[in-house]
Structure formats: structure tokens, C-alpha cells
Amino acid sequence: MRILLTVAYDGTKYFGWQRQNDFVSIQETLEIALSKLFNKKILVIGASRTDTGVHAMGQRAVLDIETTIPLTNLPYAINNYLPKDIRVHKAMEVQENFHPQYDAKNKTYRYKIYNAPFQNPVLNSYTWHVPKKLDIEKMREASKHILGEHNFSAFCASGATSKTRVRTVYNLEIYKEDEMIFFDINGNGFLYNMVRIIAGTLVYVGIHKISPSDIPKIISSEERGKAGKTAPPEGLTLMCINY
Amino acid sequence: MRILLTVAYDGTKYFGWQRQNDFVSIQETLEIALSKLFNKKILVIGASRTDTGVHAMGQRAVLDIETTIPLTNLPYAINNYLPKDIRVHKAMEVQENFHPQYDAKNKTYRYKIYNAPFQNPVLNSYTWHVPKKLDIEKMREASKHILGEHNFSAFCASGATSKTRVRTVYNLEIYKEDEMIFFDINGNGFLYNMVRIIAGTLVYVGIHKISPSDIPKIISSEERGKAGKTAPPEGLTLMCINY
Numbered sequence: 001m002r003i004l005l006t007v008a009y010d011g012t013k014y015f016g017w018q019r020q021n022d023f024v025s026i027q028e029t030l031e032i033a034l035s036k037l038f039n040k041k042i043l044v045i046g047a048s049r050t051d052t053g054v055h056a057m058g059q060r061a062v063l064d065i066e067t068t069i070p071l072t073n074l075p076y077a078i079n080n081y082l083p084k085d086i087r088v089h090k091a092m093e094v095q096e097n098f099h100p101q102y103d104a105k106n107k108t109y110r111y112k113i114y115n116a117p118f119q120n121p122v123l124n125s126y127t128w129h130v131p132k133k134l135d136i137e138k139m140r141e142a143s144k145h146i147l148g149e150h151n152f153s154a155f156c157a158s159g160a161t162s163k164t165r166v167r168t169v170y171n172l173e174i175y176k177e178d179e180m181i182f183f184d185i186n187g188n189g190f191l192y193n194m195v196r197i198i199a200g201t202l203v204y205v206g207i208h209k210i211s212p213s214d215i216p217k218i219i220s221s222e223e224r225g226k227a228g229k230t231a232p233p234e235g236l237t238l239m240c241i242n243y
Numbered sequence: 244m245r246i247l248l249t250v251a252y253d254g255t256k257y258f259g260w261q262r263q264n265d266f267v268s269i270q271e272t273l274e275i276a277l278s279k280l281f282n283k284k285i286l287v288i289g290a291s292r293t294d295t296g297v298h299a300m301g302q303r304a305v306l307d308i309e310t311t312i313p314l315t316n317l318p319y320a321i322n323n324y325l326p327k328d329i330r331v332h333k334a335m336e337v338q339e340n341f342h343p344q345y346d347a348k349n350k351t352y353r354y355k356i357y358n359a360p361f362q363n364p365v366l367n368s369y370t371w372h373v374p375k376k377l378d379i380e381k382m383r384e385a386s387k388h389i390l391g392e393h394n395f396s397a398f399c400a401s402g403a404t405s406k407t408r409v410r411t412v413y414n415l416e417i418y419k420e421d422e423m424i425f426f427d428i429n430g431n432g433f434l435y436n437m438v439r440i441i442a443g444t445l446v447y448v449g450i451h452k453i454s455p456s457d458i459p460k461i462i463s464s465e466e467r468g469k470a471g472k473t474a475p476p477e478g479l480t481l482m483c484i485n486y
Binding site for chain 1: 251252253298300318322327328329330331332360361362363364365367368369480
């Protein structure tokens with residue numbers, strides 16, 4: 001049967017989700033754990049290729065296995081073989097033709113900024129430290145222009161191989177708690193580095209380097225060079241994927 | 244002149260605040276940075292001896308130095324010589340006889356628990372993961388008995404050298420945000436491991452291993468063995484010290 005896992009991880013020490021030669025990935029680490037548990041070679045298909053340093057609360061991956069372990073116990077069994085910075089939170093049965101990437105309806109990412117003159121050291125690997133005070137109201141104004149269906153080429157890293165650059169952002173919420181600023185963004189899919197480029201662009205708005213009304217022009221330019229810089233990976237977390 | 248620094252750190256990679264042979268401490272790391280900056284040997288006196296793995300947002304330390312660097316610039320100058328997991332947030336002049344430990348009026352610590360079946364991996368070094376659901380109301384009830392002046396011998400690790408075991412807890416607030424549970428505790432001083440033993444005891448209340456009405460008996464016993472286990476260091480942060 002096909003089993004869908006929900007996986008959380010601290011991406012700090014991994015070279016991203018995707019299996020690759022010479023570098024330790026989360027996918028490979030999960031596959032090694034599963035192969036040990038089931039005593040046979042197991043491969044998984046993941047939903048999102050998170051980059052080096054990016055974290056996840058709700059990554060998804062499927063594997064095919066016949067097992068007598070009840071699905072409610074399976075996360076405990078798998079976690080037994082995983083390092084502590086990767087945790088399987090849930091396992092559920094899905095149809096044999098279920099695909100975690102293509103069947104996703106929408107995904108939510110959270111980007112975290114620590115906005116204070118000096119960084120909080122415990123957040124080094126989990127936030128982007130922006131020392132200059134950010135203008136949240138302007139950022140909120142800018143975020144409204146990002147909502148909806150657009151060709152997001154201006155917010156896509158070069159080298160991306162997606163067939164189409166059109167994506168729909170359903171929701172983009174910006175909120176502040178003490179020195180922390182959060183961007184919660186939900187959409188039907190995201191181009192390579194798209195969330196981090198949106199975060200970097202919103203920070204440019206927050207420091208008045210560009211204005212909210214520049215956003216429509218940046219989007220319609222379809223030129224990566226017009227948008228802000230790519231925010232660092234450690235601020236990004238894949239929160240959930242809905243099917 | 245005597246300068247009082249406010250210091251934040253991620254305690255994960257250090258063997259606590261206190262300078263010691265053979266192990267890297269936060270105090271020594273700070274002294275090395277200051278000695279490089281001022282090009283002479285600098286020693287500091289800290290306010291609190293945080294343990295291995297314990298974090299700080301508001302540790303305090305004094306040094307004596309004649310410098311022409313304006314105090315508002317001093318944190319930037321010092322941070323230049325510090326690793327990223329230690330940050331000086333503030334520098335202010337104090338009187339020559341000021342002592343960061345003896346002159347403290349009260350201190351606030353925060354203890355963080357992640358209360359969900361599976362740990363959130365990004366919180367491994369910053370929370371105590373308690374999988375069993377905690378009864379917050381019972382914990383709040385128990386916390387009221389801890390308030391006030393008591394002989395806290397039952398909440399003091401053996402080997403502590405304090406002259407008196409009497410301390411006053413002014414405030415102990417317990418609150419929950421999603422899976423996170425926070426204990427904010429303010430008092431005129433804390434015995435060795437006292438906050439972590441209080442946290443461990445409150446968790447015993449939260450899992451109904453002991454009842455709130457047991458707390459007065461535990462306190463009056465003055466026996467360490469009656470209280471709960473010592474909660475792990477990674478959940479603890481020294482938040483601030485008031486003078």
C-alpha cells in the first residue's frame with residue numbers, strides 16, 4: 001500500500017530535501033531509516049524540494065510498503081531510526097496512484113524575520129535578522145499586489161525548470177509578535193526560491209527601498225532583476241501541504 | 244570606568260557561563276573577544292552562572308576599562324569579535340562598586356515546553372519535549388503555592404553552596420501558545436537548578452503524578468527527593484535581571 005508521511009525537520013545540517021551524490025539530504029536520511037525499519041530498500045517521493053537550511057513542519061512524502069505495523073504506531077517506529085532533527089509526525093494510507101507533489105491543492109510557507117538591532121542568538125538558524133526597523137504597514141500594502149494569479153517570473157531564481165511561471169497566491173498574511181515578523185503565504189504552488197524572493201522584496205518595501213506601488217510593475221516586468229534580493233533560507237519553513 | 248553589558252546567547256555549544264579549565268564557557272569567550280578588542284587582558288564578572296545548554300536573552304556582566312568608544316557603539320565593536328551565538332545587546336556605565344550579582348533586585352527566567360506527541364525538530368535545543376498532554380489548570384493551581392518567600396531546599400540540587408536556601412518568588416506565570424507552554428518565573432534569586440526543578444515538578448503536576456496540594460508539603464519537607472525531576476537545561480532561558 002501507499003503511505004503518506006508528514007515529516008518535520010530542522011534543515012540546518014542538511015543539503016536540502018532532494019537526494020544527491022556526496023551531500024546528506026533529508027530524503028536520503030529518511031530512506032535509510034525506512035530501509036532499516038523494513039529491512040529492504042525503500043525510496044520515497046517528496047512533495048516539495050526544500051533547499052539547504054530550509055525547515056519543515058509539514059513536508060509530505062510517500063512510500064510503498066506492505067506492513068503490519070498499525071499506521072498510528074508507524075511514526076514512532078520510523079522515528080526510532082531517524083536522527084533527532086527529522087521527525088515523522090503522521091502516517092496515513094492513500095490511493096496507489098496518489099502523488100504528493102502533483103496532487104497538492106495548496107501549500108503554506110512561513111518566513112520569519114527577527115527585526116531588532118541585534119540578533120537573538122537562539123534564532124540564528126531559524127530567522128533572517130534584519131536590524132533596520134521594518135515598516136509593516138507598507139509591507140502589508142505591498143503584499144496585496146502579490147495575491148492572485150500572476151506570472152511570477154520576476155520572483156523565480158534563474159535556472160528553474162518549471163514549464164509555466166504562472167502561480168496563484170491565495171493568502172499572504174504579515175504579522176508581528178515583539179521582534180518577530182512572520183509572512184504566512186499560501187498558494188497553489190511556488191517557483192524555485194519564490195517565497196524567499198517575495199520575502200526579500202517585502203523587506204525592501206519595509207525599509208522604503210521600493211514602494212508598495214512598485215510591486216505590480218515588478219510582477220509585470222517578469223524580470224528577476226527588478227525584485228528584491230533572495231532572503232536567506234534559514235528564515236523559511238514549509239508549514240503544510242493540503243490535498 | 245565600569246561598564247555593564249547585556250548579553251544574549253545560545254548556550255547549546257557551551258559548558259555554561261562560568262569560566263573553567265578544559266571546557267569552553269561563555270564567560271571565557273566573551274573575555275577573549277573583549278581582550279582582542281581592547282588589546283589587553285579583560286576579565287568580566289557575570290550576574291548568573293547559567294548551566295551547560297541554558298540560554299540567555301538578558302545575562303549581565305561588568306568589565307572595567309577606560310575607552311573612547313561611545314557606549315552606544317560598544318556592542319557592535321564587541322560583537323565583531325564574538326561568535327554569532329553570543330551577542331552583546333547593550334552597554335551602560337555603572338558605578339565603580341556596582342556588582343551584577345549582588346546588586347540584582349530580581350531575575351526572570353523562562354522555561355519552554357513543547358507539548359505534543361512528536362517534537363518539533365527546530366526546537367530540539369530550545370524546549371523540553373513532553374509528549375503527554377499537560378493539564379495547564381492544575382499546573383497553574385500548583386504554581387500559586389510556589390509564590391512567596393520559602394526555604395526552597397526541596398528545589399535545590401545537592402552540592403549547592405548558597406548560605407541560605409530562602410528565596411522569594413514574586414511571579415510565576417504559565418501560558419500556552421499552540422503546542423508551546425511557557426513558565427515565566429521572577430524572583431529575588433534562584434538556588435542551583437531551582438527553576439529547572441520547579442519546571443520538572445510542575446510537569447509532574449501536569450501529568451497528574453502529583454497534585455497541586457502536594458506542593459506545600461514538598462516545600463516544607465525541605466527534601467530534594469520530594470520534588471519532581473530536574474527539567475533539562477535546553478528549555479531554560481535567563482530573560483532579564485533588574486537592578
